[in-house]
Amino acid sequence: MLYSLHVKNLALIKEQEIEFSKGLNILTGETGAGKSVVIGSVNLALGAKADPSLIRTGEEYALVELVFGVENDLQRKMLEDLEIPVEEDGTLVIQRKVMQGRSVSKVSGETVTAKQLKDISNILINIHGQNDHQELLYKKKHIEILDNYCMDDLGGLFERLSGEYAKMKDLEKKLSETDIDENTRLRETELLEYEVKEISDAEPVIGEDEQLEVSYRKMVNGRKISEAANTALNLTGSGEMEESASDAVGRAVRELTSVASYDSEIEGLLSQISDVENLLADFNHALSGYIDSLEFDDEEFRTTEDRLNTLNHLKDKYGGSIEQVLKSLEEKEERLKAISDLDAHRDRLRKDYEDCLAGVKDLCKKISDVRRKGAQSLQEKLKDALIDLNFLDVQFEIKIDSSDDKITSKGYDEAQFMISTNPGEALRPLDQIASGGELSRIMLALKTVVADRDDISTLIFDEIDAGISGRTAWKVSQKLGELSANHQIICITHLPQIAAMADTHYMIEKGLDGGRTVTSIYALSEKLSEKELGRLLGGDELTEATLLNAREMKQMALDRKKQIKDMRNT
Structure with missing residues (x-):
């Protein structure tokens, strides 16, 4: 709440x-x-x-x-x-x-x-x-109301139909694509053969482009990387500097070693600086090995660049990734195989489509049966609710029309609310006879019936x-x-x-x-509520008679609520 x-x-x-x-x-x-x-x-x-x-x-x-x-x-x-x-x-x-x-x-x-x-x-x-009750004037709203009422029984059917309907529309599209003349078929075959060969000859591998990008970036920036690495080596290890970090740390180790025997606390400090010396030596060794690996072969650079250009061309043409390129290859090979023997392919598609259509119609029939059963229940409850709302002699019917030509992902039914509010009058569509006040009550009746579900x-x-x-x-x-x-x-x-x-x-x-x-x-408060009721009753001044009328109305409401409570408890 x-x-x-x-x-x-x-x-x-x-x-x-x-x-x-x-x-x-x-x-x-x-x-x-x-x-x-x-x-x-x-x-x-x-x-x-x-x-x-x-x-x-x-x-x-x-x-x-x-x-x-x-x-x-x-x-x-x-x-x-x-x-x-x-x-x-x-x-x-x-x-x-x-x-x-x-x-x-x-x-x-x-x-x-x-x-x-x-x-x-x-x-x-x-x-x-x-203005929401005005929606009742639109027939498409009627099927929504009925479906909401029947949703417990329809939910699973809708889910199945949605999948089958999408499959049917896909087959329908593929079937329409087979409607081509011989010249068009030959042109498409020639193009597909070229594209399949272009991708197949390149033999792209998933992840290959990412690895090549790393290598290429390293090669392009090789000189900058080499200069930075050599400078770091000179600063930390033996090199052109008069005294590198390695030399300075080595001197520190020797100085502390010479006095370590005089104070045990120095031994701890010596241990720490010795660790630094060892770490620095390991770092210099690794950095030196990295610098040696920066020797690039011009042919290797050209080969990497050419391969990367080839892969980027394929990605630009057939998708933004190697995965998409390979998927495109699979689709083109499938299409090429299909149009190479177009008649047989068309026959297979037509059979698959007809089988799928039959399954869709079967689900539509099951949905329609649920709706018709639900419509019987809903219209009876709505009629009772309308009588409670002072439609004294009302007839109400939910008319359902079904057609194979109007299949959607929700079935093939159309629903329309039909009503007669006067004795002897024929049932007619809601939008032809209902006034604004009647629509408000019909909507309230619907809310009352549906609320319990x-x-x-x-x-x-x-x-x-x-x-x-x-x-x-x-x-x-x-x-x-x-x-x-x-x-x-x-x-x-x-x-x-x-x-x-x-x-x-x-x-x-x-x-x-x-x-x-x-x-x-x-x-x-109770008293102020009575005064507000008196105002709503329409008097310019709140007379005792108006307030008495308000109290009587409140008492009638209390009695009615007690009846409602008693009925629900029995």
Whole structure:
């Protein structure tokens, strides 16, 4: 669940922290108070596009921090698979700092990418914005919803189909490449023979170029290396210097030897300087041998240079490494063999393609069967959920069309939600008849049905009540109450029926601080919650009758929550 939201210097928020509770968290406030900033800040922390104009005027940065509690083993495992660290107590901190021209995202103190943030948010939270229900108007969204519902049964099939589909497309490409005329075949054969011979004659060996580069660099810089090595030898060993380091150390050894018998402490010092003398002698011997090895043969240099040029030419032409050159040789030999007997090669490819296509169709059929079975279950549950949301006489069906001509890596099905909201009316596509308020309720019904099948513990709804009122609003409130029994719900609303169901009620309001407008968010006590309900009920003044209505609404909500709890316990 989402433990807390901390926002600093974002839009009208100077600095604010909200601690959320389990169950149903309701946020209300006047229009323009900044309710959308709450959802916007959560989205921003989870990777939404960072607009520098959101930084509070006069400030250098904006900061959003979310603290989650990872409450089940599956979520923890999924995060571990993403190599995301979770604290021992199960907390996970997501922080995003937005500055002019850039932003930085961190999870538990480690910098992460936008892709990682998206993966993390898909595990922890589901956000339903004000316009998300419009996605239901697009048919491609329907198959996604159905697949999410059936994912436990589809996951392995999708993985197998993805591999077979990629194999089929590769065979399809190779088969199309065989569609060439005789002149083209002869030209390609001639070119391939030349390229195969060029690589084969060179006989490149993996790692050879690296060894040659070392040798060549040593040869090119031979004079510089020789001068430096001889100077070092003169300084440390016998040479042209009047007194080298070796001579000086030798004198030191002789001087200490002459007096060592007078003081035992000198014996220890003599032992140390003697070690230095021996190390220096070994060094001079090794350096002298290295200098002798610097004698390069001109022919050896030319041979090394020519070989290196040959290998670099092959790498430039056939790949950036010897490994790629050898891989290219293998591919060209295979292609040469194939087009030398094109008809037989084409026949083999066609058979492999047809066998693969048959396997792909078989997997598509299995996926389709799972979808059709899942569609029966989903449409029945959705119909029940829609009735609970005041669709009194609703018919709902998930229509699935399958076609071999529309095979993708996800199968060959198309799904479409069909609905009838009035008795005697035929089922029609959702986008042809559903209003904005109906779409909001259908989306809520979907969230309710799917929520019991996934492991996402936190759901956020931004004005799920759009376009509804009266009895329907109360039905939506009850459905949110049911959903909050097993999930943390954070909901922004302007309807008193929904606000009454709150387990924790928050107020969002604008005010002045030092002459500047600021948005503040705070939890309401029971009494203040009743007053806010009264305001939502619409009176210019809070009369006793309005407050009495608010109390009655709160009591109805409490009674309904008790019923929900009793039903779940039976």
